[in-house]
Amino acid sequence: LIVVGWEYLQYMTLSPQPVASQIRLGGQDSLIEQWLRPRLVNFWLALLRWHTWLDFVCLAFIPCGLALFSIYAKWKVGAFTAFSISEKYGWQREFTNPLPVLINYIQHPQVVGPYNWDFYSLNLIMICAFFPLLIPIFRKLPGTYGILTLVFLVIPLTSGRLTSIPRYYLVVFPVYMILAWWSCKGSQQQQERKHTFIVTSFAILLSLGMVMFTLGVYSLA
Template sequence: MFVVNRFVILVLTFLGLSLFPGNQTLTPLNCFIQRRACIKSWMHYDVLSYIAIADKGYVASTARQTAFFPLYPTLLRLPGHLLGGSIGDYYIAGLLISNLCFFFALIVLQLLISDLFDESTARKSLFYVAFAPYALFYFAGYTESLFLFLCLMTFFFLSRAQKDNSVLSWWLAGLSGLLTALSRSQGLLLMLPFFVVYVQHFFFTYRFAETSWRQKILAFCPLALIPLGLGIYMFYLWKAFHDPFLFSSAQHLYWGRLPLTSPLTTFRYVIKACFIPSPLQILNILNLISVLIPLGTLLIGWRRIPLHYNLFALVLIIFATLYPLGTDNALTSVPRFMTVVFPVTIIFASIKWPRFDHAYLALTLPIFALNVFLFVNHYWVA
């Protein structure tokens, strides 16, 4: 699946660059002649910020980049340096890291779903994830692949902890959560599924009587590792910039995001913008749909997956609405954030109805191809 998906993306990249003019250009590229431009066709938007952090670190003159968490650019540093240390080398390193993380994410996802359902559902889930409308961000030098992989690793070790009752599995789940929180602030939300699984495992089964309080405490302590990931980054910001909350204030000061906002208020902004004729009208409609579909899927199909999967998906969706990007395009980037809400994809894949599969793919595959065309030509996608 991984190889097929990457081959399709490369073909779409070639076709998109060869057939359509890029943003602010008059003619398409000839990838046989303009090879460098075609190779760098994925170096846009947030990719540039991660490259800058990997190259120079966080510096006072670019405090705006503290909004990007440190794990991903840290992972780029060594391979980027080994490749030569240029901007282009860090860009290639980013593509390698993102695709490697996505490869392992697919493996872990298959293990999880095979355990929950069966092999056919697992294979279908992989296809749905790889060809989701905004799955191009699993290829680009963004954090989506890393975040997805680490979230899945947390769920994998929680599953192992439920089966083998091993303290080590609980600690590995906590460590995975720590790394997730170092890659994105949403990683902190993994505390919820960890706590739910812990309570279900020790207090709602026969194990309450069969396990000692020492075992219960040792299994609970790794929960603290998850917020520790965020704490490590905040400590660094305090030492470097004397502001442990700079990552949050940078979102407001430099990127235009509003302070903590009620989801209802955010939805009111978006719905209002959907009815105002403007260049952002279509984007607002797409952004709203990208939130409503996962919410509706959880509401209808929550019985198909375990409780901690449902709750994690729900808080990920809600979190994406808490910091709107102004009032004119409040849910900017949210379709990309929804891509990593893997429990929703599992619900889709668990539906044993061929007509649903055909309808789902008929809708998602063209959007996936269109988004690749847009992104490589430097148009905003999400």
């Protein structure tokens, strides 16, 4: 649905003029050509450039690296999927529907204690803060960034546990791109206030993360 919605948005924004005006001025065939050209013609033209194939080679390192690691795991412990077995039995994490996990997490808040390093409140704050940013990311950035952000936000929730959500979400770089765009909007005074707010917030999180990491608490840092 996200991909279809993004394609519809691209179709509606091919020109600053309304779609009806585009049809009157250039005809429906011209509008269809504008829609098809970047998706068909440009694709095949891209395949003629050596740089495109170099990109494919770089992407191939990802599955190749996973395959090599699986072979190494088979050699050392006798299982190709040793990493998933370790997650399941060592950390009690396995692929799960994220919605029941999130609902259960909200319905059963954890009591704050000196030995509870789950950071229940911070995990919920991060989830509630990052997911609404999908709207401006899809509106202001290319669709691939929006899809990437959605995947990065949902995948940690499918593990069955919401521990370490802050450090998982900190790598979602389109969020920082949209924050940079937001901080550049408005008057000079407003931009300075936004910049100060962002820098101060991240400085506090950085300090807290460094302290937790030093203490051996990796669920946050």
